[in-house]
Ligand SMILES: *[C@@H]1O[C@H](CO)[C@@H](O)[C@H](O)[C@H]1NC(C)=O
């Protein structure tokens with residue numbers, strides 16, 4: 001083999017090793033997404049849009065939510081996000097801060113104030129802009145996106161802009177713009193070249209004040225007069241005890257959630273406590289840590305190494321949770337989340353395919369084992385029903401329970 005041949009061989013070998021190492025890593029735990037699984041969609045001196053990698057590209061086990069994307073927008077104090085539209089429907093949750101959002105329909109504009117805990121829907125194609133009204137706090141917004149043009153992919157389209165953000169007007173030929181705008185070409189040329197500061201800009205205090213007004217209170221789309229913004233903290237918790245609270249808004253409470261078969265919830269798990277293990281019957285959950293630390297465990301038949309003829313076997317999937325970690329919990333998978341001993345753990349969850357979803361508790365007062373009849377308990381476990389009852393009848397709390405005394409930080413497959 002000549003030098004060139006040897007170099008080629010070496011390069012190929014390195015490539016193969018790195019590809020297989022990468023695949024092995026992916027296989028091990030495709031359900032957890034950290035900082036490195038985000039790409040930068042937008043970045044300026046004053047903020048950024050980070051986009052979570054495509055689920056379907058990460059693992060075929062995530063194909064079921066392949067047409068959903070997650071993105072996080074962060075805008076610094078007193079900034080303006082230039083008007084744009086997306087080729088995706090978006091469920092938007094305000095994770096931190098205060099701002100004002102403006103949505104345009106064909107003949108109307110609605111501007112409304114947003115604060116932490118608010119969520120609202122932006123239909124695909126709606127021209128949208130927003131400001132961070134605060135003087136000393138970043139505005140952080142988490143979005144669940146459902147692309148409408150290319151499955152699993154979405155793009156932002158800026159009209160107002162110049163070189164950066166690039167205005168799509170610049171893609172048209174001069175003759176077309178001359179004719180369409182009916183304005184002097186030196187005028188429109190200047191207009192579409194000036195802006196170079198990027199899509200997230202610093203605004204003056206007066207500009208912020210002027211844009212902080214709410215306008216056009218009625219939801220302009222489809223003549224609906226229902227409130228377009230709901231605050232998740234205004235809900236009554238659906239599960240509540242000293243170990244935590246769960247706030248949920250399901251599709252029956254919000255027509256856009258219903259249309260898209262999505263629900264949204266916020267779990268506040270008290271430090272040192274955990275959720276009862278449970279599974280969702282139909283919904284796949286995308287869970288984002290908004291505050292605190294802890295870990296989760298999940299039972300997954302897909303990742304089990306054991307090849308068994310006699311029936312399924314389950315792999316423990318586990319990982320530490322910290323602010324910004326995203327975890328996907330597919331339907332049917334038993335799962336538990338544990339808060340650290342020093343801090344509450346707050347999880348924002350988007351549940352996809354949530355219509356008629358049921359949450360089946362695997363421990364606690366109303367667990368599924370308790371409902372078995374005596375004979376079924378004895379046959380299934382091969383012990384007396386009394387023994388089964390002793391085990392599954394001892395936990396009197398439900399929803400949230402006291403956590404493990406000794407916390408292992410969910411290292412297993414991280
Ligand atoms: C979370 O729970 C704690 C009590 O453990 C409470 O003080 C706090 O206000 C709750 N936060 C939210 C956002 O519900």
Ligand SMILES: [Cu+2]
Pocket residue numbers: 061299300301302303330333
């Ligand atoms: Cu699985």
